[in-house]
Amino acid sequence: MKLFFSPTSPYVRKCLVAAHELGLGGRIEFLPSNAHPVNRDRTIIAKNPLGKVPTLLTDDGLALYDSRVICEYLDQLAGGSLFGEGAARWSALTLQALGDGILDGALLARYEDAARPEPLRWSDWRAGQLDKGETSLAHLEAHPDLLAPGRIDIGSIAVACALWYLDLRFGDTDWRARFPSVARWYADFSTRPSWRADWTN
Amino acid sequence: MKLFFSPTSPYVRKCLVAAHELGLGGRIEFLPSNAHPVNRDRTIIAKNPLGKVPTLLTDDGLALYDSRVICEYLDQLAGGSLFGEGAARWSALTLQALGDGILDGALLARYEDAARPEPLRWSDWRAGQLDKGETSLAHLEAHPDLLAPGRIDIGSIAVACALWYLDLRFGDTDWRARFPSVARWYADFSTRPSWRADWTN
Numbered sequence: 001m002k003l004f005f006s007p008t009s010p011y012v013r014k015c016l017v018a019a020h021e022l023g024l025g026g027r028i029e030f031l032p033s034n035a036h037p038v039n040r041d042r043t044i045i046a047k048n049p050l051g052k053v054p055t056l057l058t059d060d061g062l063a064l065y066d067s068r069v070i071c072e073y074l075d076q077l078a079g080g081s082l083f084g085e086g087a088a089r090w091s092a093l094t095l096q097a098l099g100d101g102i103l104d105g106a107l108l109a110r111y112e113d114a115a116r117p118e119p120l121r122w123s124d125w126r127a128g129q130l131d132k133g134e135t136s137l138a139h140l141e142a143h144p145d146l147l148a149p150g151r152i153d154i155g156s157i158a159v160a161c162a163l164w165y166l167d168l169r170f171g172d173t174d175w176r177a178r179f180p181s182v183a184r185w186y187a188d189f190s191t192r193p194s195w196r197a198d199w200t201n
Numbered sequence: 202m203k204l205f206f207s208p209t210s211p212y213v214r215k216c217l218v219a220a221h222e223l224g225l226g227g228r229i230e231f232l233p234s235n236a237h238p239v240n241r242d243r244t245i246i247a248k249n250p251l252g253k254v255p256t257l258l259t260d261d262g263l264a265l266y267d268s269r270v271i272c273e274y275l276d277q278l279a280g281g282s283l284f285g286e287g288a289a290r291w292s293a294l295t296l297q298a299l300g301d302g303i304l305d306g307a308l309l310a311r312y313e314d315a316a317r318p319e320p321l322r323w324s325d326w327r328a329g330q331l332d333k334g335e336t337s338l339a340h341l342e343a344h345p346d347l348l349a350p351g352r353i354d355i356g357s358i359a360v361a362c363a364l365w366y367l368d369l370r371f372g373d374t375d376w377r378a379r380f381p382s383v384a385r386w387y388a389d390f391s392t393r394p395s396w397r398a399d400w401t402n
Contacts, residue, residue: 038329040336049340050302050333062291066302068269069294090263093270101251101267108309115326122321125312128239132251135241139250 002057003070004044005030010103010165011067012054017157018071020194022078031057037111068096071154082154095146095155098136102162105132110169130173133166137179147185152192160189203258204271205245206231211304211366212268213255218358219272221395223279232258238312269297272355283355296347296356299337303363306333311370331374334367338380348386353393361390 001024006012019025033053034041040051047063048055056064056073064070075082084092109129112121140146140159147156163186166175176183189195202225207213220226234254235242241252248264249256257265257274265271276283285293310330313322341347341360348357364387367376377384390396 036329038325040329040332045336049337050299050306051336052302062295064291064295066298069291069298072294073291090265090270090274093273094263094265097267097270098251101253105251111326116323120321120323122317124239125317128237128241131241135246135250135252 001027001059002029002031004033004035004047004053004055006033006035006053008168009035009053010107010161010168011100013164014067014099014158014161015054015056015070015074016197017161017194018082018154019074020197021082021152021157021192022074022080024074024078025194025197036115038115068100068154071157075154082152082157084153088153091146092153092155095153096158098139099155099158099160099162102133102136102159103165105129106162106165106169113169130170133162133175134178137175137182140182141179144181147182149185149188156189160186160195164190202228202260203230203232205234205236205248205254205256207234207236207254209369210236210254211308211362211369212301214365215268215300215359215362216255216257216271216275217398218362218395219283219355220275221398222283222353222358222393223275223281225275225279226395226398237316239316269301269355272358276355283353283358285354289354292347293354293356296354297359299340300356300359300361300363303334303337303360304366306330307363307366307370314370331371334363334376335379338376338383341383342380345382348383350386350389357390361387361396365391 003012003015016025016028019028033044035044035051035053044053044055045051047057048065050065052066054065054067054070056070058064064073072083083089106129109126112126147159166173204213204216217226220229234245236245236252236254245254245256246252248258249266251266253267255266255268255271257271259265265274273284284290307330310327313327348360367374
C-alpha cells in the first residue's frame, strides 16, 4: 500500500497510528505530497480529486480517502477491532467525529494564522474554531468514561491525534491545566509503541 | 429520534434523504438550531460539544454525530444497504468522502462570502475551496460508472447533496455546462421521493 504523506497532518497520523495498532505499519510506503488549500497538489488530485492527504493507494488498485475510510479499510484488512460493533461502534464512531471535529477547527485556525495574509485575518473566526476544541475537551473532562484507560479504538486514536495537533500548533494554550484528566489520559496513551513509531524509517 | 435541524445544511439533508430512502423519515422529529462557527449554539453544544448540525438524539439516549455516523446508524436501524459490503462498501464510503469534501470546500467559500467581514475576505482561499468541487466534478464526469443510473447508496446521496448546495449558494457557477453527465445523473436522482420530501411537514 502507498500513502500520500505529510509529517504534520494529524489525519495522516491517525491512519498511521491505526496501522501500527493493527500490525500493518510496515506494509505502508510513503508518497511525498504538498497538499495545500490554495496551491493545490496536482499529483494527489490525479488519485483523489479533493487533493488532500491522507489518500491510500491499495495493493489492488483502489484509491481510498479520507482518513475515516482508510482507517476502516486497514481495520478490516487486519481483522482488527478498532471500530467495534453495536453500541461500541456508535461510541467509537462518535468519539472519532469529536476528535476529527476538534481537528477541523484547529486546522482552520492554523490556516488563519499561517496561510492567510495577515491583514485579512479575522480573530472571531479563529476563536470560534478553537472554541470547538475547548468545549470538546470540557466534555471529555466531564465524561471520563469516554477516555477510559486502555481504550484503544478509532475514537481514542482520533482524540489523541487532535491533542497532538493542539500541542504542535497551539502549544501556548495550556489545555492540560484546564483539562487535567484528559492530560493524564494522553500522557498514558502517548507511551504506546504505535504512537512513538518513527514514521519515516 | 430527534435531529438538530437546519433547512440549509447539506449535511442535515444527507441524513434526511438517507432516512427517507430507509423508510425512517416519519420517525425523526426536528429540533431547531442556530449552528454558527463564530456565534456558537449552546443548545447543540449541550448534546454535541462541537456545536454542529446534524446531531441525532436516539430513542435510547445516544447523541450521535456527525452526518456519516448518523447515516450509518439509520442504515443499521432499518436493516438497509446504503453502505454495502466488501468492494461496494469502499466505493460507497469513498464516494461519500468525495461528496463531503466538495461540501466542506463549498461551506468554507460560503462562510468567506457571507460570514466574514468584507475587508477580510481572501479570494485565493475562496477559489481554492471551490476548486475542490471543480476537480471532483471533473473526476465524476470522467468516470460515469461512479454515478451509474439507479445507484442509491451513501456515496450517491452525498454527491447529490453537494450538487444541491452548489445550486443553493453558487448558482451562478453553471457547473451543468461543464459536467453534463453529472447534470443528467442529478436531474434523474432529484426525482426520487426521498429527495422531494417536504422535511418540515
